[in-house]
Amino acid sequence: MKKLSIFPFLIAVSAFNGQVISGTIISKNESQPIPYVKIGVEKKTSGTISDGNGNFSIDLSDIDPLQKVKIEVPGYEVYEETVRDFKTHHLQKIFLNEKTKNIKEIAIKPKKLVDKNWGVNTKTKNVLYSVNPELNKDNFLGETALEFNAKKRSKIRNINLNIARYTSTEPVLMRYSIYSEKDGFPDKNILDEEITVRLTEDMIKDGTYTLDVNDHNIWIKGKFFVGIQFLKEFNGNIKISAALFKTGFIREFYGDWKKMTIAAPAINIDVKMDKNGKDTKDDDGGYADDDAAQSWIADNSKNIQEADQSIFGKNESAGKYLKLKDTDLYYEVYGEGEPLVLLHGNSGSIKDFYQQIPILSKHYKVIAVDTRGQGKSKDISKKDFTYRLFADDVKALADDLKLDKINIVGWSDGGNTGLEFALKYPDHLNKLVTIGANAFPEGVESKLIERFTTQMTQLNQLSPAETLNERRLLKIMLTEPHISKNDLNTIKSQVLVIAGDRDVIKPDHTEFISKQIPNAEMKIYKDTTHMVPFEKPDQLNTDIMNFIGKK
Incomplete structure (x- = not known):
C-alpha cells in the first residue's frame, strides 16, 4: 500500500477597486x-476559470460578505472562505492540500471482467444540447451531466460524447468530471486528478469523440x-446529440444542479465490469434515470446504438431526395412488390426501422x-408542423413514384x-398499420x-433560432x-x-381508436413499451406481413 505525498498550492492574490479580485494560481x-x-x-451561477497561465479575476460586487468563495481543482481539497475574508487578501498564501489517497493493487483475473457500454448512444441531429459562447456568455461555463448506476464494481475505460456538429476556429477546452450521488443529484467530484481535453x-470520429481514461484507474460502484464542462470561450458552436424521454442534469457554475427533463446528453461509457462481484441485484446496471421507474419507459440505448450502426438512413445506393416547396424529403427504397411506406416517430429517422x-x-x-425536419429531410420554413402536412408529403412522394395506392406502417407520430x-386520401x-398512435393529445399519459x-x-x-425545430417537434405532440x-x-381502409x-x-x-374505425383490429403486445419496433421486431414483422397479405 502506498501513500501519496501532499502538495501545497499557493495563490497570490491582489485586489483592486475593493470588489474585483485578481491573482495567479501557482504550485x-x-x-x-x-x-x-x-x-x-x-x-451562485457565475464565476471564473483561471486561464492557461493561472491568472484570474473575479467580480465580487453585490455579493453577501458572509457567503463563501470556493476554489476547486480535482485531486485537492476544496478551499472555502467567506467573501469578506477573501477580499482582505493581498499576496497572501492560500494552500490547497492534495487529497490523501491509499492505492492498492487491483487483483482481478481477466476472465472475470466483461465489456459493457452504458449511457445514451443516440447520434440524432434533431434533438441537441447547444454550446454557443457568443449567444450564451452569461451561463457559458455551465456544466451538464448524466447519471449512471453500476450494480457491480466496474472500471471506466472510455467516455464517449456524440457530437452532431462542431464549428470552431480553435481547439475547444473541456473538463470531464465524475461525481458521487446524493439525494438524486451530483455531489462531490471523485477524481484524483484533472481530466481536460483540447477538442479539435x-x-x-463518425460523430463521436472518445476519451480514453483507462490509465486514470477510475473504479466505480x-x-x-x-x-x-466547457472551460473557455471559443469562436463557433458545438451541438451535442441528446435523447428525448431521458433525464440530464445541468448547473450554472456553483449553482444548484437541476434536472433537465427535455432530454439527456449523448454521453456513454465503456466499462470493464467485475461480473463475479458481490451484488444482490440481478441486472448489471448502466444508465440511471428516475423516470425509468415509470412502466412506460425502457432503456433502449442498445437498439439506438444498433440503429446508428446500421446502413439504413444513410444508404447512398438506396436513398433519394424529393424536392418540395419547403423541404427536400429524403427516402430510401428497398425490394420489389406491393408498395409499403414506413413512417418513423417524433425526432426519429429511417434507421429506427x-x-x-x-x-x-x-x-x-x-x-x-x-419526415420533414427530421433525419436527413430538412425544412426551411418556419411554420408549425402538422400531421396533415406530413400526410401531404407522403402523398407527394407516392405521386412522384407513380404509386396510385400504398400501404402505410406508422410508428407513434408516423x-x-x-x-x-x-x-384525406382514402382512395x-x-x-394501414399504426403502432402507438393517438387521435388527440389527451390520449397520451398525463405524466408525459x-x-x-x-x-x-x-x-x-x-435562443429561438437555434431551437426552432425542437420547439416545432415538441409542439406537435402537445397540440x-x-x-x-x-x-x-x-x-x-383496413x-x-x-x-x-x-x-x-x-x-x-x-x-377507442380501434373500436371507432369500422374495419380495424387491435393487437396489444405484452411486456412492451412504446418502442414496439425495437422490443418486439419479430412479432411485429410477422403481424405486418400477415395483415397486409390477408385478403
Whole structure:
C-alpha cells in the first residue's frame, strides 16, 4: 500500500477597486502556474476559470460578505472562505492540500471482467444540447451531466460524447468530471486528478469523440454522474446529440444542479465490469434515470446504438431526395412488390426501422421516409408542423413514384400521419398499420404531457433560432392531432392498431381508436413499451406481413 505525498498550492492574490479580485494560481512545490482552476461563490451561477497561465479575476460586487468563495481543482481539497475574508487578501498564501489517497493493487483475473457500454448512444441531429459562447456568455461555463448506476464494481475505460456538429476556429477546452450521488443529484467530484481535453474537429470520429481514461484507474460502484464542462470561450458552436424521454442534469457554475427533463446528453461509457462481484441485484446496471421507474419507459440505448450502426438512413445506393416547396424529403427504397411506406416517430429517422426493413423488403417494395425536419429531410420554413402536412408529403412522394395506392406502417407520430392520410386520401390507401398512435393529445399519459409542457417552457427560454425545430417537434405532440370519433368512423381502409401494454398511449385510447374505425383490429403486445419496433421486431414483422397479405 502506498501513500501519496501532499502538495501545497499557493495563490497570490491582489485586489483592486475593493470588489474585483485578481491573482495567479501557482504550485508552491513546482513554482508553476495552475491552469483552469474553478473559482466562484457557493450557490451562485457565475464565476471564473483561471486561464492557461493561472491568472484570474473575479467580480465580487453585490455579493453577501458572509457567503463563501470556493476554489476547486480535482485531486485537492476544496478551499472555502467567506467573501469578506477573501477580499482582505493581498499576496497572501492560500494552500490547497492534495487529497490523501491509499492505492492498492487491483487483483482481478481477466476472465472475470466483461465489456459493457452504458449511457445514451443516440447520434440524432434533431434533438441537441447547444454550446454557443457568443449567444450564451452569461451561463457559458455551465456544466451538464448524466447519471449512471453500476450494480457491480466496474472500471471506466472510455467516455464517449456524440457530437452532431462542431464549428470552431480553435481547439475547444473541456473538463470531464465524475461525481458521487446524493439525494438524486451530483455531489462531490471523485477524481484524483484533472481530466481536460483540447477538442479539435479531427478528434471526432463518425460523430463521436472518445476519451480514453483507462490509465486514470477510475473504479466505480453504485450511482454516479459523468459531467462535462466547457472551460473557455471559443469562436463557433458545438451541438451535442441528446435523447428525448431521458433525464440530464445541468448547473450554472456553483449553482444548484437541476434536472433537465427535455432530454439527456449523448454521453456513454465503456466499462470493464467485475461480473463475479458481490451484488444482490440481478441486472448489471448502466444508465440511471428516475423516470425509468415509470412502466412506460425502457432503456433502449442498445437498439439506438444498433440503429446508428446500421446502413439504413444513410444508404447512398438506396436513398433519394424529393424536392418540395419547403423541404427536400429524403427516402430510401428497398425490394420489389406491393408498395409499403414506413413512417418513423417524433425526432426519429429511417434507421429506427433497422429490424423491419431487411425482412419486409423481401416481400414488398419498402419506401422508408425521413419526415420533414427530421433525419436527413430538412425544412426551411418556419411554420408549425402538422400531421396533415406530413400526410401531404407522403402523398407527394407516392405521386412522384407513380404509386396510385400504398400501404402505410406508422410508428407513434408516423401512425398519426397514417391516420391523417387515411382521412384525406382514402382512395390512395390500401391498408394501414399504426403502432402507438393517438387521435388527440389527451390520449397520451398525463405524466408525459406534463413533461412535454416543462420541456417547452425550458426551450422557450433558449435562443429561438437555434431551437426552432425542437420547439416545432415538441409542439406537435402537445397540440395535435385533432381526429374526432366521427373522423375515425369515416375511415374506409383496413387498419391494424398495435400498442404495447406499457405504452405511453393510454390503453383505453388505443381501444377507442380501434373500436371507432369500422374495419380495424387491435393487437396489444405484452411486456412492451412504446418502442414496439425495437422490443418486439419479430412479432411485429410477422403481424405486418400477415395483415397486409390477408385478403
